[in-house]
Amino acid sequence: MMIGQSTWLVRVTIIAILLFAPLFTAATEDKPTRIKTPHLTASLVSEYKGIVPGQPFWAALHFDIIPDWHTYWQNAGDSGNPPTIDWQLPPGFQAGDIHWPYPQRLPVGPLMNYGYSHQAMLLVRIIPPDSLQPGQALELHANAEWLVCKVECIPEEGKFSLSLPVITANRQTASAWADAFNDARQRLPQPLPWPASVDVNASQLTVNINLSGVDTRQLQEVYFYPASYGIIEHAARQPYTVNNNTLTITLTRGDLRGQSLRQLDGVVLISERAADGVLKRAFTLAIPAAPTPSSTHPGLILLFALIGGLLLNIMPCVFPILSLKALQIVQSSAQAPATVRSNGIAFTLGVLISFAIIAALLLLLRASGEAIGWGFQLQSPAFVLILTWLLFAMGLMFSGLWSFGESFMGLGQQLTTRRGTAGAFFTGVLAVIVATPCTAPFMGTALGYALSQSTGTALLIFIVLGIGMALPWLLISFWPGLSNWLPKPGAWMEITKQILAFPLYATAAWLLWVLSQQVDQASLLVAFMSLVLLSFLLWCWQKLRTTTHPIYKVGLVLLLILTLAATLHQQHPPATTSNQIQGNWQAYDPVRLNELRRNGQPVLVNFTAAWCITCLVNEKVAISRATVQAQLRQKGVVYMKADWTNKDPRITNMLNQYGRSGVPLYLLYPGKGQDAVVLPNILTEGILTDALQQIATHE
Amino acid sequence: MTATSCKLAQFILLGILTAFSLTTYARVEVGKASPDFIGVDSNGVKHSLSQYKGKTVVLEWTNHDCPYVRKHYHSGNMQKLQKHATANGVVWLSIISSKPGKQGHVSGQQANALSQSRNAAPTAVILDETSEIGLLYGAKTTPHMYIIDKTGELVYMGGIDNIPSKDEDDIAKAKNYVRAALDAMAVGKPIEDNITRPYGCSVKY
Secondary structure: OHHHHHHHHHHHHHHHHHHHHHHHHHOOOOOOEEEEEOOOEEEEEEOOOEEEOOOOEEEEEEEEEEOEEEEEEEEOOOOOOOOOOEOOOOOOOOOEEEEEOOOOOEEEEEEEEEEOEEEEEEEEEEEEEOOOOOOOEEEEEEEEEEEOOOOEEEEEEEEEEEEEEOHHHHHHOOOOOOHHHHHHHHHHOOOOOOOEEEEOOOOOEEEEEEEEOOOHHEEEEEEEEEEEOOOEEOOOOOEEEEOOOEEEEEEEEOOHOOOOEEEEEEEEEEEEEEEEEEEEEEEEEEOOOOOOOOOOOOHHHHHEEEEEEEEHHOOOOOHHHHHHHHHHHHHHHHHHHHHHHHHHHHHHHHHHHHHHHHHHHHHHHHHOOOOOOHHHHOOOOHHHHHHHHHHHHHHHHHHHHOOOOOOOOOOOOOOOHHHHHHHHHHHHHHHHHOOOOOOOHHHHHHHHHHHOOOHHHHHHHHHHHHHHHHHHHHHHHEEEEEHHOOOOEEEEEEHHHHHHHHHHHHHHHHHHHHHHOOOHHHHHHHHHHHHHHHHHHHHHHHHHOOOOOOOHHHHHHHHHHHHHHHHHHHOOOOOOOOOOOOOOEEEOOOHHHHHHHOOOOOEEEEEEEEHHEEEEEEEEHHOHHHHHHHHHHHHOOOEHHHHHHOOEEEEEHHHHHHHOOOOOEEEEEOOOOOOOOOOOOOHHHHHHHHHHOOOOOOO | OOHHHHHHHHHHHHHHHHHHHHOOOOOOOOOOOOOOOEEEEEOOOOOHHHHHHOEEEEEEEEOOOOOHHHHHHOOOOOHHHHHHHHOOOEEEEEEEOOOOOOEEEEEHHHHHHHHHHOOOOEEEEEOOOOOOOHHHOOOEEEOEEEEEEOOOOEEEEEEEEEOOOOOHHHHOOOOOOOHHHHHHHOOOOOOOOOEOOOOOOOOOO
């Protein structure tokens, strides 16, 4: 009986709701969803027919404008005014800023305006609270003001109301406006997928965009819409050229030309001829302007470079070399001050020349338009392998398997002056080569700056880095008093040398692991075998040392070179790189990232590489911790990995956008279309959980 | 060979375009000498900028039919500022650059009638129907305001205030850049905001 009664009650309630529902809508008639003025019809619209609790959705103010009239973009240009929307939403609702589809040019006499004719769709992301109950009817109110112009301008305004029911996710259906939303979203500017820079002088801005992978013959038109007033003269022509895939746009500076430009913000619209008409794509430009020398402190950057260079000495990957140097100095402290000094200078020269060569290489690559960054050497399997051999061979030498002449790099009892100098020089070279993967925090800043500078300045920064690295050793060689704390030479040195072999083996093992990320399994086996062969050949070398006939030695060296060359030849990249979702993370994909961001989904992007120790440590101690992983799931955060082990221009671009020239970089997009928060380079569980705590729970 | 000549043509074109873009506007610049002009006012009297050397000069681009100009005249805001300025020895030139037949274009008589009916108090209303002065100064909107100091240097260009709306209620909330600039100049202080975004209707060139 009870059951029967309650069913009846439910039915009556439903009928009552159905009967009174029209009255609810009638009550909103005083604030319509659509307002018709003499010049346009304005409507407040939603992409979906209902609101799902906690599920962000798109709403829009839509203008259907009569011919010859127009409304304005976020930057209206020389005259006019952008529309404004003032939301009055139910409690717990949040409305974002207007997302502006790219505008069109609206020339008026000698002036230039930016806006929309015929149709304008101003998109706004709305986040409803989780606490909504399906069955509720909600009203979104918005007061909007806009200016509509032909030549003369009419300010108009409207108070809108949009009534939407709260429904469950499985009941959600698209409204009649869904296609308009899709069209408008396609016209929203996307993050620029190419590296870009801007040169600033008193009267012009020169924007360079490296359109790698674009068939520039298909370019039809390029236009830059500045985000705000005064950046450029809106009416001025924007001549552009394409040279070796670099697009150069020349802009005339606007009213604010007397002030320094920190960052160029705006939208670049690229029109491309395609099979079926013209493809227009808008991209967001946010290029930090190369600072003018007067406004920044190049001295400070040079100081950072110096400190960065000093820090390189205590980086784990330089440590074995550091010890080697310590031994060398102990060795030479017994010698004449002049010898010690010349060793110090030779070492410094070795460091400086190596840095200069790396700098020249980087700048050369930059000039050729390659997307590069620090640590790029380790993206080459050949370089990794050569470095492995070098470290492995050194380890074997430290272990006593072989020796090179009487001494190698300043080690040995009967060190001659000349050999000592040469040894010191190559110690310097070696120290730099081995130090390259270690991007100390200071160095990252200096290098990021260096790569955005003129060739001369960049070179100077690299040289200062080198001076920083060599400085302690140079000082000790000139004032041997400083090295008094060093123990006296003795039998302990041989033991120390043998012990030091092990960090070298460890580094070689790590490099092999890096290599394993870059080549297929067969290549890896060849690489392992080459190490065995290398140790065999070195052993033979040692056995043949007493032989007077040089033919054996020459033969051995030839055999060694042949082995190495053959091995290098046999290194192949893996057949396919998997881009699928793997475990708890997804491979980085800019398109997918944009998609997720548009959907308001929070995303954590981890820019990493197999050869970046800091990155792997961060993953270990922070990202992959159970608490962090649980929090990621709870907050609905998508975890993306951008693996820079091999060169990937899409990742390099993103790094450049954040002023970085290398990994690590951690970006946390809090969702709701908000910009990314850059997390510190050194992550801890606490830093991550705090950052994740800040974002609203998704779904 | 064709590639070279193609590149050459590109450069020549680039040069022409750049030259063109530079001639669109003469460039007035804050901190530099303001270019001289001669204009005829609503009573047929000639005014030149140079004749006012030694005095502060305000240039106000206007168009009585523009809703943004109406905002500042209907509320009395512009007239109040004109009186405040001229009472302190400032020369105030309202300039109408609308071409004949376009919105805001008026005869001298109409201009005087407008001043009288609106109780406006400029030193003179310049009729710039050839757009010469407007283009020389790169005036873009109505209102668009310029201030030239006693030495003939341009010290302010931009909007009347910082709230670009057509709503009169916003005037009380807004920072009036021109008043702030004139007040700063009167006590010998630097002008805080000397280049701002002008807002309003386009000048009807």
